[in-house]
Amino acid sequence: MKEIKAYETAEQEGILLNANERSEALPEYYLREVADAVLSLTLNRYPDNSQRELLQAYAAVNGLNEDMLLAGNGSDQVLGHLIGTFLGKGKILYTYDPDFSMYDYFASSYEGEVRKYTINEDGSLDIEEFIRTGREVKPSLVMFSNPNNPSGHCLSISEIERIIAGFTGIPVCVDEAYIEFADEESAVSLLDRYDNLYISRTLSKGYGLAGIRIGFLISRPENMKPLKDNYVPYALNVLSMKAAVIALKHHAEAEAFIERTREERRRMQKALADSKRARYILSQANFIYGYSSEKERLMELLDNASIVIRDYEGSDTFRISVGTAKENDRVLEVLKQFEEEKTCGQ
Ligand SMILES: Cc1ncc(COP(=O)(O)O)c(C=O)c1O
Incomplete structure (x- = not known):
């Protein structure tokens, strides 16, 4: 093995x-609302596989449409799903060094390979060089966190746009696990113009809900359709989805x-x-x-x-x-x- x-x-x-x-502890009114909601959940039934209530709640708070979203058991799961979709034996994921270690984990579990571009000590990078080196390795997927974990450096939206445009025809996933803490803008506004852009988000950081394991993948509806069709059934449980919906109401x-x-x-x-x-x-x-x-x-x-x-x-x-x-x-x-x-x- x-x-x-x-x-x-x-x-x-x-x-x-x-x-x-x-x-910080979560507010008591939130915990009570979750506890009350649990009493009326149908735990004896499988969850709604379309994740409708959750996706609608996230879409409403973020000005998105439900058909642009897929939720996972943490953004880990949707990142893993994206990697599983585009990588396979010998295929290459292009990322930064250093970045989030789960990219390596998933790439390796799908027998893909990882090539890394070493970013500067302060987390900044030469965008043109990143693109040039990346195109040479012929990646099947480009993925990096913005803000970057661990440096905390955040690229501006125009820098992100240069990267996405530089990898035309190759899927680029911007992992925005920490974007809510940044001064820079999310890449979401670029989805209108770029069909190779994917964005991941999470409720673990800004919403402070690491324990309920809810994350999202965002892209154009036509990109999301095959990802939704090939997703593991009932990925999310009834309890987590309800706790997330209540948190989103109290955004x-x-x-x-x-x-x-x-x-x-x-x-x-x-x-x-x-x-x-x-x-x-x-x-x-x-x-x-x-x-x-x-x-x-x-x-x-x-x-x-x-x-x-x-x-x-x-x-x-x-x-x-x-x-x-x-x-x-x-x-x-x-x-x-x-x-x-x-x-x-x-
Ligand atoms: C950059 C980055 N992406 C994704 C994740 C995964 O978060 P989660 O699976 O809790 O949504 C983390 C967690 O620390 C992270 O640092």
Whole structure:
């Protein structure tokens, strides 16, 4: 049997800032509404395979049509479905290095190959070079996250447009898992002009609902039709779909959470701007990516404070999710301690 590297997750305790989740508790009125709704759900019946109520709710909030959407068990599932549709033995997925590791996982599970374009340390890239190198490898699918995970860098809509236009005839998927936290615009407005564009979104980040596992794929209706026809039946369960519909009804709550997170991110970036012992990249997502040649010591200090962040082993990089103001205060205290140790010559 072919070996596929497992996506590692671990049960952890402490201040969890390693998975770009919402740290804040969800509002009680939301949880109560979900609990009440559960009482009238027909759990004895299979879910609506057309996902109609959910797709209509997402379409309404985002100014889209239902026939442009397909929902999955997290955006992971729709990304996997897209990769499974366009990749196969020996076919190539073209992406960035670094980017979201699940692209590699799915490409490998469909026996495809991955070619990567190394982006700059701050997450920026030479768009023309990315296109030129990409066309040379003859990809069957181009996929990258914007804002990028892990750097947090976000391309502008005109840069995205250049990429989509540069790969005419080749499907390009822009993974917008973190777009709600960005200053830049979503690529959705380009769908009118480009038939090779696919966009993925999620309720795990901006809506803070990682536990219910709901994500979406967006494209033109004619692109969505074959993807819908070949999708696993009953991909989504009744409970998650209902919890998502209720969250979408309260989208203003998510928007307020996004604004608080952006504010906290700005505060953290400002506090970290003059760091000497580590370098932090300007982020447009709900996390901050850093480099330090003394990362081991930093990880030790964070560990002592029971703060769990994402450590990219074998490199000098790490990523810290933006948490609640209180959690971020703790993080900043530890990062300051790390800086001051150096100043004291320890
Ligand atoms: C860039 C990116 N895309 C997609 C996902 C998958 O999100 P989900 O499956 O929870 O929708 C993640 C999760 O961390 C991510 O970082």
